[in-house]
Amino acid sequence: MPEVPTIIYTKTDEAPALATYSLLPIIQAFTKPTGIAVETRDISLAGRIISQFPDLLPDNLKIADHLAELGALTLKPDANIIKLPNISASVPQLKEAIAELQKKGYPLPDYPENPQTEQEKDARARYDKVKGSAVNPVLREGNSDRRAPKAVKDYARKHPHSMGAWSGDSKTSVGTMGKNDFFSNEKSVTVSEATDVKIEFTGADGSVKVLKESTPLKAGEILDATFMSKEALVSFLTGQIAQAKADKVLFSLHMKATMMKVSDPIIFGHAVEVFFKDLIAKHAATLKELNVDFRNGFGDLVAKIQSLPADKKAEIEADIQAAYASGPALAMVNSDKGITNLHVPSDVIVDASMPAMIRAGGKMWDQAGKTQDTLAVIPDSSYAGIYQAVLDFCRANGALDPKTMGSVPNVGLMAQAAEEYGSHNKTFEVPAKGTIKVTDSNGTVLLEHAVEAGDIWRACQTKDAPVQDWVKLAVNRARATGSPAVFWLDKNRAHDSQIIAKVEKYLKDHDTAGLDIQILAPAEACKFSLERIAKGEDTISVTGNVLRDYLTDLFPILEVGTSAKMLSIVPLMNGGGLFETGAGGSAPKHVEQFVEENYLRWDSLGEFFALAASFEHLAETQKHAKAKVLADTLDAANGKFLENDRSPGRKLGTIDNRGSHFYLALYWAEALAAQNDDAELKAIFAPIAGKLAENEAKIVEEQLAVQGKKVDIGGYYQPDDEKASAALRPSATLNEILASI
Ligand SMILES: NC(=O)C1=CN([C@@H]2O[C@H](COP(=O)(O)OP(=O)(O)OC[C@H]3O[C@@H](n4cnc5c(N)ncnc54)[C@H](OP(=O)(O)O)[C@@H]3O)[C@@H](O)[C@H]2O)C=CC1
Numbered sequence: 001m002p003e004v005p006t007i008i009y010t011k012t013d014e015a016p017a018l019a020t021y022s023l024l025p026i027i028q029a030f031t032k033p034t035g036i037a038v039e040t041r042d043i044s045l046a047g048r049i050i051s052q053f054p055d056l057l058p059d060n061l062k063i064a065d066h067l068a069e070l071g072a073l074t075l076k077p078d079a080n081i082i083k084l085p086n087i088s089a090s091v092p093q094l095k096e097a098i099a100e101l102q103k104k105g106y107p108l109p110d111y112p113e114n115p116q117t118e119q120e121k122d123a124r125a126r127y128d129k130v131k132g133s134a135v136n137p138v139l140r141e142g143n144s145d146r147r148a149p150k151a152v153k154d155y156a157r158k159h160p161h162s163m164g165a166w167s168g169d170s171k172t173s174v175g176t177m178g179k180n181d182f183f184s185n186e187k188s189v190t191v192s193e194a195t196d197v198k199i200e201f202t203g204a205d206g207s208v209k210v211l212k213e214s215t216p217l218k219a220g221e222i223l224d225a226t227f228m229s230k231e232a233l234v235s236f237l238t239g240q241i242a243q244a245k246a247d248k249v250l251f252s253l254h255m256k257a258t259m260m261k262v263s264d265p266i267i268f269g270h271a272v273e274v275f276f277k278d279l280i281a282k283h284a285a286t287l288k289e290l291n292v293d294f295r296n297g298f299g300d301l302v303a304k305i306q307s308l309p310a311d312k313k314a315e316i317e318a319d320i321q322a323a324y325a326s327g328p329a330l331a332m333v334n335s336d337k338g339i340t341n342l343h344v345p346s347d348v349i350v351d352a353s354m355p356a357m358i359r360a361g362g363k364m365w366d367q368a369g370k371t372q373d374t375l376a377v378i379p380d381s382s383y384a385g386i387y388q389a390v391l392d393f394c395r396a397n398g399a400l401d402p403k404t405m406g407s408v409p410n411v412g413l414m415a416q417a418a419e420e421y422g423s424h425n426k427t428f429e430v431p432a433k434g435t436i437k438v439t440d441s442n443g444t445v446l447l448e449h450a451v452e453a454g455d456i457w458r459a460c461q462t463k464d465a466p467v468q469d470w471v472k473l474a475v476n477r478a479r480a481t482g483s484p485a486v487f488w489l490d491k492n493r494a495h496d497s498q499i500i501a502k503v504e505k506y507l508k509d510h511d512t513a514g515l516d517i518q519i520l521a522p523a524e525a526c527k528f529s530l531e532r533i534a535k536g537e538d539t540i541s542v543t544g545n546v547l548r549d550y551l552t553d554l555f556p557i558l559e560v561g562t563s564a565k566m567l568s569i570v571p572l573m574n575g576g577g578l579f580e581t582g583a584g585g586s587a588p589k590h591v592e593q594f595v596e597e598n599y600l601r602w603d604s605l606g607e608f609f610a611l612a613a614s615f616e617h618l619a620e621t622q623k624h625a626k627a628k629v630l631a632d633t634l635d636a637a638n639g640k641f642l643e644n645d646r647s648p649g650r651k652l653g654t655i656d657n658r659g660s661h662f663y664l665a666l667y668w669a670e671a672l673a674a675q676n677d678d679a680e681l682k683a684i685f686a687p688i689a690g691k692l693a694e695n696e697a698k699i700v701e702e703q704l705a706v707q708g709k710k711v712d713i714g715g716y717y718q719p720d721d722e723k724a725s726a727a728l729r730p731s732a733t734l735n736e737i738l739a740s741i
Pocket residue numbers: 084085086087088089136258346347348349352353562563564582583584585586587588589590601602603604606
């Protein structure tokens with residue numbers, strides 16, 4: 001045990017990082033009299049980039065590898081980490097962040113697009129370490145328990161968010177391959193003994209190339225391999241584009257290019273190339289010269305043609321307009337700025353984009369800024385069917401009603417880089433026609449596929465201990481709530497059938513008498529849960545890693561308007577606690593609004609709930625009485641916060657994130673003053689509560705006064721601490737009261 005009980009609060013990116021400048025001083029002031037330390041570690045994209053280049057940086061610019069430090073901490077029983085959402089960077093974001101740091105004087109190399117020299121290859125390898133979902137898989141040494149707290153659900157019932165109407169004749173649908181994709185080509189084995197597998201490609205000419213020399217497997221580990229055919233993908237995309245045009249609906253593509261950082265950018269690139277086929281063919285030589293890489297989105301072309309002579313640039317721009325005119329209308333990310341769904345792979349992320357579309361009545365934005373029905377293309381069919389199930393349900397029954405609907409919490413398998421989380425170093429774009437074999441240390445071929453050039457092949461691992469832990473967590477949640485628990489597993493899918501065998505085995509380790517535990521294929525499980533949710537009933541979804549990601553945005557966004565309000569706990573397998581805040585992302589749009597008009601609409605409710613859970617964990621594991629008082633009083637404050645509707649508004653002139661933090665501090669201080677479990681804390685916080693209450697009008701006025709003007713925070717990926725702190729703490733009165741604790 002550390003001498004001082006310590007909570008680590010992560011420094012991340014974008015909106016949650018801005019909110020931290022305001023919230024963390026409040027948390028530190030409130031914990032100060034309790035002997036609990038609240039420390040930060042920097043796992044922001046900028047911090048992670050900097051940590052990779054200690055050899056190039058002077059001492060004053062270095063940042064240690066805090067992510068690795070926290071990864072090691074998650075293995076210890078006293079880990080207590082509050083993890084805010086961070087950027088999982090696409091290549092365009094990574095390049096922007098590097099450019100910002102270079103401008104600030106960091107002597108970092110450019111991101112090498114085509115590494116040739118040893119030095120470039122080394123830089124590329126370091127940058128690849130921070131690319132995509134590089135943070136969560138390192139910290140998630142446990143499975144996930146995500147649900148809407150009761151107070152949040154009650155709030156949504158009383159103050160339902162708006163839901164777009166669903167018409168019975170909506171033409172919105174999901175397009176998916178169904179054959180020759182990851183789902184249909186999957187093979188899976190469970191190894192009975194520990195082994196080490198080699199992944200090898202053998203060309204049609206007999207030449208052998210080792211793709212990955214060593215992948216150790218533990219006894220009982222599941223290993224899958226699968227591939228998506230390039231030819232099938234391209235022909236599918238061609239068909240979908242024609243279909244969207246014929247049906248007069250928008251064409252939209254929904255991928256997870258951040259989490260699936262090797263496979264999905266390749267798929268994204270194919271979609272861009274098919275959509276702009278004629279344009280690309282006509283200007284092939286120029287695009288090659290410019291080194292345009294469509295895996296970084298159509299935006300890569302738009303950016304790179306800026307350097308062309310004016311007439312050439314104008315010619316290509318005219319052809320772009322012609323491509324827009326001849327294809328189906330594209331769904332837009334920002335119609336004012338002409339940013340389409342195909343511009344940047346990290347702009348449209350399936351877990352958030354599909355629910356947002358469903359909440360809006362099955363519609364996305366067109367180029368004129370109007371909403372339209374859409375063909376939502378999700379190439380791989382492993383999980384696409386769940387969205388079709390939701391669309392069908394809404395078409396038949398109308399939009400779900402937040403006032404009456406039940407809930408679908410999730411128990412997700414993700415520990416130890418389970419399933420797709422660990423696939424990055426085992427995903428390959430196939431160089432030529434041949435076979436890929438996975439062979440164990442005895443030389444036995446475990447898995448084998450015949451592949452063609454351009455196919456995307458990948459393998460995933462799932463260790464046994466995390467599956468056991470996940471089954472236990474599911475049974476515990478079913479017992480604690482009395483709700484049915486449904487494992488979303490398809491016995492006809494190779495990987496799932498291996499998981500089902502383990503689930504059936506490990507369920508026997510638990511007392512399941514009286515519990516309703518079922519195993520249903522994902523689309524069926526979705527339909528079952530929707531039928532119940534419409535009747536106001538709750539159903540626990542017990543899923544693998546990708547469905548965990550999808551469902552913990554999907555249901556929260558429909559039920560409570562945003563996944564930011566979720567309780568998101570990761571009980572670490574070695575006894576520690578990782579408390580994630582919300583279930584969504586880092587809301588880049590909120591930063592844009594903040595710098596434009598000094599208004600931050602980020603809702604920190606996820607942080608408030610995570611903090612209460614973190615104190616509770618400290619209280620339980622370290623028998624820390626003051627932590628228990630902090631947990632209970634913060635719980636009460638969170639309830640009052642919701643009751644009084646103190647979340648940020650969306651418009652200037654209402655309280656924003658900073659105002660919401662003031663009210664949390666007020667209610668928390670009042671609860672500390674009202675409790676009788678700890679006289680010392682009562683005595684400290686009674687006068688603070690008094691001062692905060694007396695100064696309510698003044699503090700709110702000081703906070704509102706700054707709104708409506710541009711604000712300089714000294715950087716996007718690495719804000720200047722002094723400037724950002726000043727901007728996010730505009731109330732001198734509040735700052736003084738906090739300093740007096
Ligand atoms: N756990 C993690 O670390 C995660 C990180 N990410 C990363 O976040 C970035 C953005 O991802 P994206 O898919 O766009 O999803 P986001 O969740 O960041 O944004 C989608 C929308 O959700 C709403 N929203 C999300 N959080 C809040 C909040 N706390 N308060 C109020 N509204 C909120 C906003 O809607 P509105 O515009 O209506 O205000 C926002 O525009 C990416 O870099 C991605 O990789 C994504 C998911 C999880």
